[in-house]
Amino acid sequence: MSNELFLIRRDLWVKRVAIGQAGGPTSVINATLVGLVKELMNDYKISFILNGYDGLVHEDIMEGTNEIIKWVVQHEHIPGACLGSGRYLMSENEITGIVNFLKRENINVLVFIGGNGTMEALHKVDLEATRQGYELQVIGLPKTVDNDINYTDHAPGFGSAAKYVAHTTRDLSYDLRSMKNFEQVRIIETMGRNAGWLTAASGFLKKHEEEGPHFIALPERQLSKEKLLDAVESAVSRHGYAIAVVSEGVLWDEGHQVGKTIINNRPVLGGISTEVEKFLSEQLNVEVRSDILGMNQRCFSSLVSEADKKEAYLTGATGGRWIKQEFSSVVVTIQRSDEADYKIQMKPIALKDVAVSGERLMPDYFIDNPKKYYKWLSPIIDGSGITYPNLSPKNGGEKKKLRNN
Numbered sequence: 001m002s003n004e005l006f007l008i009r010r011d012l013w014v015k016r017v018a019i020g021q022a023g024g025p026t027s028v029i030n031a032t033l034v035g036l037v038k039e040l041m042n043d044y045k046i047s048f049i050l051n052g053y054d055g056l057v058h059e060d061i062m063e064g065t066n067e068i069i070k071w072v073v074q075h076e077h078i079p080g081a082c083l084g085s086g087r088y089l090m091s092e093n094e095i096t097g098i099v100n101f102l103k104r105e106n107i108n109v110l111v112f113i114g115g116n117g118t119m120e121a122l123h124k125v126d127l128e129a130t131r132q133g134y135e136l137q138v139i140g141l142p143k144t145v146d147n148d149i150n151y152t153d154h155a156p157g158f159g160s161a162a163k164y165v166a167h168t169t170r171d172l173s174y175d176l177r178s179m180k181n182f183e184q185v186r187i188i189e190t191m192g193r194n195a196g197w198l199t200a201a202s203g204f205l206k207k208h209e210e211e212g213p214h215f216i217a218l219p220e221r222q223l224s225k226e227k228l229l230d231a232v233e234s235a236v237s238r239h240g241y242a243i244a245v246v247s248e249g250v251l252w253d254e255g256h257q258v259g260k261t262i263i264n265n266r267p268v269l270g271g272i273s274t275e276v277e278k279f280l281s282e283q284l285n286v287e288v289r290s291d292i293l294g295m296n297q298r299c300f301s302s303l304v305s306e307a308d309k310k311e312a313y314l315t316g317a318t319g320g321r322w323i324k325q326e327f328s329s330v331v332v333t334i335q336r337s338d339e340a341d342y343k344i345q346m347k348p349i350a351l352k353d354v355a356v357s358g359e360r361l362m363p364d365y366f367i368d369n370p371k372k373y374y375k376w377l378s379p380i381i382d383g384s385g386i387t388y389p390n391l392s393p394k395n396g397g398e399k400k401k402l403r404n405n
Contacts, residue, residue, distance in 0.1 A: 015044050015045070015108040015109050015137070016044065016045040016046075016047060016105070016106055016107045016108055017040055017044045017045070017046050017047065017107070017108070017109040017110075017111060017323065018047045018048075018049055018056075018061065018102070018105075018107045018109070018110050018111070019033065019036065019037070019046065019047070019048055019049065019083070019111045019112075019113075020048070020052055020053070020055065020056060020083060020110075020111070020112045020113070021033065021052060021081040021082075021083045021084070021085045021112070021113045021114065022052035022053055022085055022086070022087070022088075022112055022113070022114035022115075022117070022118040022121070023052070023085060023087060023114040023115045023117055023118050023143070023144075024085070024087075024115070024144075024145065024298060025080045025081040025143075025298060025299065026079070026144070026145055026156065026157025026158075026160065026161065026299075026312075027079040027157065027160045027161070027299050027300060027301055027304050027308075028079075028143075028156050028157055028304060028308050028309050028312035028313075029079075029080075029081050029085075029113055029143045029157060029312070030072075030075040030076060030077075030078055030079070030080070030081065030082050031077070031156070031309050031312040031313045031316070032113050032141050032143060032156055032312045032313065032315050032316035033072065033075070033081075033082070033083070033113060033316060034072065034073050034075065034076040034313065034316065035313035035314060035315065035316025035317035035318075035319075035320070036111065036113075036141065036316035036317065036319050037064075037069060037072055037073065037320075038073065038317065038320075039316070039317045039319075039320025039321060039323075039324075040320045040323065040324075041064075041069055043324065044109070044323075045064070046064030046069065047061050047062065047063055047064055047105075047107065048061065048062045048063075048064055048068065048072070049061055049062075049083065050062055050083055050084045051083070051084035051086050052081075052084065052085050052086045052087070052112075052114075052118075053088040053090055053112075053118075053121055054086055054088040055084065056098055056101075057088065057090060057094045057097065057098060059101050061105070076313070077301070077304075077309070078301070079298075079299035079300070079301045079304075080299055081113075085114075090121060090124070095124050095125055095128050096128060096132075098125055098128070099125065099129050099132050099134055099136070100132075102129070102134070102136060103132075103134050107136075108135070108136065108137060109136070109137040109138075109323055110122070110125065110136060110137070110138050110139075111138075111139045111140075111141065111319060111323070112140060112141070113141040113142075113143055113316075114140075114141075114142075114143060115142070115143060115144040115146070115148070115149060115155075116144075116148060116149055116354075116355075116358070116359060118140070119140045119142075119149075119331060119351060119354045119355045120355040120356075122351060122355070123329075123352055123354075123355035123356075124355075125138070126138040126329055126351060136328075137323060137326070137327075137328040138328055138329050138351060139319045139322060139323060139327065139328070139330060139331075139332070140330070140331035140332070140351050140354065141315055141316060141319050141331070141332055142155040142156065142315065142331060142332065142333065142354075143155055143156050143157045143312070144157055144158060145157050145158055145160075145161035145198060145297060145298045146158070146191060146192050146193065146195050146197060146198060146359075147162075147195065147197035147198065147360070148192075148193075148194065148195040148197070148359040148360045148361070149354065149360055150353075150354060150357040150358070150359075150360040151331070151333050151349040151353060151354055151357065152331075152333035152335070152349070153334050153335055153336050153344070154334060154380055155334070156308060156311055156312035156315050156334075157298065157308065157312070158197065158198070158308070158380065159305040159307055159308030159311075159380035159381055159382065160300075160303065160304045160305045160308045160309070161191070161198055161297045161298055162197070162198055162201035162204070162305075162377060162380065162381055163201075163303050163304075163305045163308075163381045163382070164293075164296065164297055164300045164303045165190055165198055165199070165201050165202050165245075165293065165297060166201050166202060166203075166204040166205045166381065167205065167303055167385070168188075168293060168296075169188060169202040169203070169205070169206075169213055169243065169245060170205045170206065170211060170212070170388065172186060172188065172212065172243060172291075173210075173211045173212040173243055173391065174388070174391060176212070176241045176243060177210075177239070177240070177241055177391045177392070180239075180240040180241040182287065183241075183286075183287040183288070184236050184240065184241050184242065184286040184287055184288070185232055185236065185241065185242050185243075185244070185280055185284070185286050185287070185288040185289070186212075186241075186242075186243050186244075186288075186289050186290075186291060187243075187244050187245075187246060187273040187276045187277050187280070187288065187289070187290040187291065188202070188213070188243065188244070188245045188246070188273065188290075188291050188293060189245075189246055189247075189271075189272055189273035189290065189291065189292045189293065190245060190247055190248065190293055190297065191247075191248055191293070191297050191298070192218075192219060192247040192248060192249055193219070193248065193249045193359075194219050194220075194249050194359050194361065195219065195220070195249075195359055195361050195362055196218030196219055196220050196247050196361075196362045196367070197362050198247070198297070199216060199217070199218055199219075199245055199246065199247040200216060200218060200362060200366070200367070200370065200373060201377060201381070202216060202245040203216060203245075203374070204374050204377055204378075204381060205388075207387070207388070208388075208390045208391065210238075210239045210390060210391045210392060211388070211391060212242070212243025212244075212245075213243050213244060213245040214231055214232065214234075214235035214242045214243055214244060215227075215228055215231040215235075215242070215243075215244040216244070216245050216246075217244070217245070217246040217247060217250045217276075218247055218250070218367060219248075219250050219251065219257070220361050220362055220367060221251070221367070222255055223246075223250050223252060225279065228244065228276070228279075229280070229283055229284070229403075231244070232244060232280060232284065233284060233402045233403065236286055236402055237402065239391075239392070244276065246272050246273055246276055247272070248272055248292075249272075250272045252272060252275055257272075258271045258272040258274075258275050273290035273291065273292055274290050276290065277289065277290040282404070283403060283404060284402045284403055284404065285402055285403070285404050286402060305380065305381055305382040306382050307379060307380055307381075307382035308380065308382065311344070314346065315332050315334070315346070318332050318346040319332050322348065327348055329350060329351045329352070330348035330349060330350060330351055331348070331349050331350075331354045332346055332348065333346065333347050333349045333354075334346065334347075335347045342379040
């Protein structure tokens with residue numbers, strides 16, 4: 001890479017920009033950071049906030065020297081948040097302290113890359129700066145694997161996570177088919193606390209009836225145990241095996257989510273697949289195994305969507321341009337301008353609107369019509385790779401009794 005890229009024109013520094021990353025990272029969150037930095041590096045003094053809002057509260061900030069900026073730019077194609085991320089719930093006193101710190105350090109622009117919680121926190125800092133009469137320019141850059149941010153068609157990070165889930169589900173079908181004399185049912189648990197976008201993507205690559213998933217459970221709707229049982233029993237009877245995909249936030253007994261614990265004042269879910277495994281093991285005369293896909297969903301660099309990576313970079317670069325144009329208190333959002341040919345444009349949305357809107361759930365028209373959802377999803381995932389043949393030379397088989405009762 002040419003050294004000329006890092007010749008920063010210090011005489012043009014007019015403002016000092018502080019940049020942070022917060023929340024769960026994605027495989028393309030650094031691309032957004034690099035897009036922003038490259039857009040600003042020749043005109044502004046850049047500082048990097050380490051470890052998200054925790055670092056901002058504790059004044060853990062790193063000056064963007066030529067050497068540090070070069071190091072950041074090298075992370076464009078690397079997963080994880082290179083500045084450190086994490087989750088931190090700020091108190092009112094800490095928010096007041098943040099603005100005092102920004103004033104003391106002559107930081108004029110604050111940018112955070114993150115999801116719903118990040119935008120809510122950023123809005124609170126923005127309000128406090130206004131209350132104190134401090135002129136602070138504030139920009140939010142979205143990221144999420146859950147696709148649960150409102151006002152944007154989709155958010156950077158989701159496309160790559162969806163691609164990983166789709167490919168993994170299909171590949172596990174062929175793996176399980178190979179072992180169906182040893183185990184017959186596999187339960188896959190995905191991320192998606194309250195929104196089913198990622199879980200629903202598990203069926204995107206399904207081209208043959210025998211391929212999984214044979215059942216998908218989303219958090220937007222109460223899971224019917226009877227429908228789950230019927231779908232799994234039918235698939236095992238016909239094909240010898242079944243794959244069910246469940247979101248971590250699925251509503252289980254009495255409409256409750258499973259494994260809800262509080263870490264740093266934030267609910268953390270996990271374990272619904274184990275509950276489903278126990279249920280099916282009790283009801284059916286088959287071997288059942290549960291798998292949690294885990295953090296690979298948000299960091300598996302080998303399956304990054306090229307469209308997702310490009311849009312992540314563009315999101316950051318757009319934020320940088322809007323800083324130069326004096327935009328403030330806005331979030332960069334992606335809007336489809338041409339549904340048929342898939343063209344996008346970046347649109348500023350008020351930070352307040354995003355911050356108070358809550359989570360964006362999967363709409364009924366996609367839940368009830370998966371083909372419509374997969375058509376919407378296709379350009380974001382950006383390609384399906386090779387086409388797989390049918391799992392077996394012939395389909396179907398005799399129905400056999402599976403239930404234990």
